Amino acid sequence: LLSACSSSEATVSMSLSIEDAMNIRKKSNELPLLEKSINTMEAEVNALMAQEIDVPVPRDAGGGYTHERHKKNGAAIYQAATLYQVTGDEKYADFATDLLLKYAQLYPQLGPHPQHKHQAAGKLFWQILNDAVWLVYVIQGYDQLQAVLTEDQKSIIETNLLHPYVKYLSVDSSETFNKVHNHGTWAAAAVGMTGLVLGNQDYVDIALKGSDKSGNSGFLKQIDSLFSPDGYYTEGPYYQRYALMPFVVFARALDRVQPQWEIFKYRDGVLLKAIYACINLSYNNRFFPLNDAIKDKGLDTIELVHGVDIAYALTKDPGLLAIAENQNQVIVNGDGLLVAQGIAAKQKKDFIFKSILYRDGAAGDEGGVAVLRSNNAESALVVKAAGQGMGHGHFDRLGFLYYDHGTEVISDYGAARYLNVVTKRGGIYLPENKTWAKQSIAHNTLVVDERSHFNGKLAKASETSGQVTFFSGKLNALTASEKNAYPGVTFERTMGLIHTTLLDSPLLIDIMKINSSEKHQYDLPFYYNGQLTFISGKPEIAMNRMETLGEDNGYQHLWNKGQLSVDNSTTQLTWLNGNRFYSLNTLLPSDGEVIFAELGANDPEFNLRRENALVLRQADRSDAYFVSVIESHGEYNGVKEYTLQPTSNVASLSHQMEQDASLLFVNLVGGGRIVIAKADEVDASLQHTLSVSGKTYEWQGHLAVFEEATNESE
Amino acid sequence: LLSACSSSEATVSMSLSIEDAMNIRKKSNELPLLEKSINTMEAEVNALMAQEIDVPVPRDAGGGYTHERHKKNGAAIYQAATLYQVTGDEKYADFATDLLLKYAQLYPQLGPHPQHKHQAAGKLFWQILNDAVWLVYVIQGYDQLQAVLTEDQKSIIETNLLHPYVKYLSVDSSETFNKVHNHGTWAAAAVGMTGLVLGNQDYVDIALKGSDKSGNSGFLKQIDSLFSPDGYYTEGPYYQRYALMPFVVFARALDRVQPQWEIFKYRDGVLLKAIYACINLSYNNRFFPLNDAIKDKGLDTIELVHGVDIAYALTKDPGLLAIAENQNQVIVNGDGLLVAQGIAAKQKKDFIFKSILYRDGAAGDEGGVAVLRSNNAESALVVKAAGQGMGHGHFDRLGFLYYDHGTEVISDYGAARYLNVVTKRGGIYLPENKTWAKQSIAHNTLVVDERSHFNGKLAKASETSGQVTFFSGKLNALTASEKNAYPGVTFERTMGLIHTTLLDSPLLIDIMKINSSEKHQYDLPFYYNGQLTFISGKPEIAMNRMETLGEDNGYQHLWNKGQLSVDNSTTQLTWLNGNRFYSLNTLLPSDGEVIFAELGANDPEFNLRRENALVLRQADRSDAYFVSVIESHGEYNGVKEYTLQPTSNVASLSHQMEQDASLLFVNLVGGGRIVIAKADEVDASLQHTLSVSGKTYEWQGHLAVFEEATNESE
Ligand SMILES: [Zn+2]
């Protein structure tokens, strides 16, 4: 009974205070989001309680029965304990206690898991990572059961389960424990949170500062190293979400029990920045699928539910309530209560997605990921000029993604993997993840001589990063450069999502400048989504026989559907994506071509999705430019039977290159033009002047945009 | 001013009574759906009023400026007049009057449209069909303006516009007017409605009974001929929606002014049946895309808004309110008022989608379209064994569609056309509509010797229809047969969506029986949506070079991605579609194969979508069977990272054929089996007995399903 536990007896709870539990119990029926979250939890626990308790001897690898069962049991200990606190129903306390005692019986008999392979072995699970995650849940459950457990029970659970478990994680597996790596963070969180509950300061200290308490490893060191000063996690948003969980859950527990660490102020508040970064690295609720990423994942994942609830509790930022409302779930604790109350009190405001540059690297000097949004956040342009992102990184320097009208327009493949689908090689990364998804040609970026950046070598790629040399939220543009991906070739890309008064929608600008003293073949793919509706010129199409575009480095997976030869004028390609038209307007030299490529060759297991690319190609070139703009226009309405503006407002492009600067003219159909003036120098203080056909353009700094209502020089 | 028009002066209004107008004016602010519909109308009319009035001399073909402008003006006359009635704002009456007078000025000067081609010429538009549609709108507007127009104005409009317009439609273009065809229906509606408003009984009579008033043509004859007794329109749901509009709008007008015709009771109430048929021939708000069909179209099209509002006014069926609520729009008249009131009063009930057979042909003896739904309407199976459906018909005898979990699982291509997209050949049907979309291989049905049914000849196909020899809503199954598509070959297909206690989801059963005295190649494609996740056996895949599956009849558009040779055991193919898995289990003889085909060859303009088929093939066979079941199972959840049941519950199939009957055994993974017993005879009174491995099956009638909890005979 909850009443058996007077608040004076209770130590400060790490995860759910008596007071919060009482408030949740009293108020949840007026707080729909909280009530729904409790109901979901109850349904899950009741389903498990309806079965016989099973704490099996560990046997199976990931996905197998004992693996899944231990995961479920661990979660259930936390959930049932929480439900006991917020409902007062003793059956939940009894169930959680039973499970804990069964684990206390089992654990002392266990050695390393029989299925362990390359990763360090756990005891309950094949990988020690899973063991650490398990304890993070279970210790929160134990925390909430303290008032109902007898001294005997406590003694059994602590002696036979918790202490040996901590020893296995921190001493026997000290290599993982002291790693400055996400696996180390989970171990630190498990051990540290156990220390907070058991009042064992030693556990807390080694969790924070490593086994030797030197601070060279442990949680604080991980905070120092694994995030950039802007809160960006180098593996990219998909893994950032995953990495975030132990950071914020342990930090929040620490903040409650030992607030003197001021952990959320640590390193200029980087943990909060990391939560915000996760939110900002998304479009329409889905994370930008940079590096190995499953595209389903987004802001509604459980990790972000934790992150958003914690961030709201700390900041009361009403924009977070909009995210929480979309998550349609809160954590059943004091933080979740606050969120549910905020939403019920209609304090929600729109979360403002802004243009922002996330620097990469612990010191913030390893390039970054730039996110440009249109004024109303309807469109987003993402450019990656960051570090490699470790083993899950893709060879995608200066690659970009483009979103508009709620959907992917120019996309990244993400990972070649069917998460947890056992018939797809057990759900692990597929061979095509390496042969296709990581390769440069799978990305919207430059590929030289049909080889991937750094020849596809991780070690080499990890030595350097892309660089963002210019970023302006005001102009909504950036310039990034890459000097190391190909020996002897440097490339620089200026991109923007430019608002003008001449067009209704922002115009995507893409100027790729390549320097090399030797001749190469340059390919620049655009993975577009939708159906081509217009091609300027007549392509030569593979009619009844198709071959691959190349032999290796991802090219072997692309069918060559045909190509369009280009005669030095503006090439225009329009496609329909949902109800919206998109036009790629591009300038290619007279020996250039547009290749129509389709993914799916050399795919004996049907592992690859069908995706389509327009590959811009220039062969046998040293210095070169790819100059393109993408316009979003018009509307297709099949229900009401009308179509607006199915053709681009862009009539042609021209590009004027001078010694230290260049001008891109975007000539519009109705007359008028947009001029993008770009200096080679990025210095913001320098003045530049360029005259073309009698008209003089003057600007300060790297980049400027001019609008001319009528095409004055023509 | 509305008050200038006392109700005693007014004749009965055809479209909107004074009383309804006053009620709408008083109540619309409490009726959100009605208010929204009025606001939409106002926004459209105000946008047009903000421009200068333009009634241009007709010049352009469909899609061009004058075409679109006349369409807009016609709709605006109706909308502005309606807005005047329901808001009392005189500016709307003035605007509609101005437009009418301008048309009265223009019309006498016009000859046949300069752009007219194969179709009969209109005057305002290139096709007379468009002229008829225009008048249907405009006469409703004129009807509502009568009280404000001066006698002079009326005289000008009637003398210079309405009477000559009717003469052009009914006398000068009498061939179209007297056609028993959709174009004739629009003409009849235009002329008849004009007669109702002008009090010209001659116009009403020729509209109802043809120019000679014999009844051999005209509206009544069209009702007799164009619908089956069940309300099915032979061109299929997409065109049924389109055809419906003049029928129901004219009928409703007639019903108001001359109720003595009892038009909605005519022919056993077939017009109401036709509205219900339209609704029933849909899944998740979209029409079944049989024949030439744009897949965007569904229950929210304006034609169905008219249909549903009228049907509700006549029947008060609360299920229709659910459809109306999804439409999110009502017609601004008395019927729409009733619908909006019903919804506001929360009288809505779920619309119950049931298993139903729609017979085709005026006499109901030309086969039909069978729709089978699962108990909760979550799945639907559609089998077409109907007439050819005229020029828009596809060569798809005994083809099927399968929907589940809200989406297409086994689909029909629909039409090869980008409606109104001018860069796709002006938005008309593309060449691939004939070379691909109509061909038999584009459908989930039998193709013999790589030729389409009836060799793709419309005239031949129109002589006969498929036949539905058995239909049971209780068993949720049917048998259909086709004897004419291929000389010397008959085929019969038994399909069902079978509920059992052994599986959570209904099982799709497909038994195709082919009889021929000569040897042929038989292909049976399944156009599946999604990503293959399991193939029993090892297919031979086209790795770096791909060729077409054939030369002609649609085969030239399919890439041959590879094939799986079959060894007389059950072949299993599983794919993931959204969050759900689907398994095709099929029995093929030892020389059979499964071909993996992908659409897109010989497509120089990128007109075709990428679609994938599993083509079951048996070569060099005379009599043959294709026996398959499709199971819907499991769940993929990428957000929460779990996957349930990604493999089929079906372990194997076996098929026992005897003299007059056959047994299909569906053996389940957990033991247990489902047995489908099928007699060759369809007679419901006949008793059948079959013994297999010591077990005896007895049943009455054509088809029976047995469940065996454990696989007793093994
Ligand atoms: Zn990638």
Ligand SMILES: [Zn+2]
């Ligand atoms: Zn079709």
